[in-house]
Amino acid sequence: MTTNPVHTAGNAVPxxxxxLAGVLDVLAGVHPGIDLIRSGIRLLAxxxxxxxxTQTLLAVLAGYSDGTDVLTALAHLxxxxxxxxxxxxLRNLPLDQQKAAQLHGEAALYNLTDPDLHQxxxxxxxxISSH
Structure with a gap:
């Protein structure tokens, strides 16, 4: 049996x-949904x-300015x-706090869905597609 030269130590996924590891560690235990996201990011990495x-993943993660990527989904969340x-x-907060939170959430949505951010x-x- 011969070995495939692609599977060498120099070709291993590092x-x-x-x-990235530090960010994922800091996010541990915040919420089960965040832990699932952390697991997905770790798997993808x-x-x-x-x-x-890889080409598809880059586009799906943050490369579609038409709003069909993970970054846009996170912005909406x-x-x-x-x-x-x-x-x-948030409904028991004073109205001014509710409105401030909503305003900042809307600003985050606007900024995170800016087509330039996805460029x-x-x-x-x-x-990658031109290889």
Missing amino acids: PLDDD LDRHSADE VARLATADTNPA HASEASAA
């Missing part, structure tokens, strides 16, 4: 860098991907959680 899969109409936990991930994805 461990998480300190920055440590799994072996083809070039085509932030806005939802910051709004008393969609988050009953670099889109360009990274496009660069």
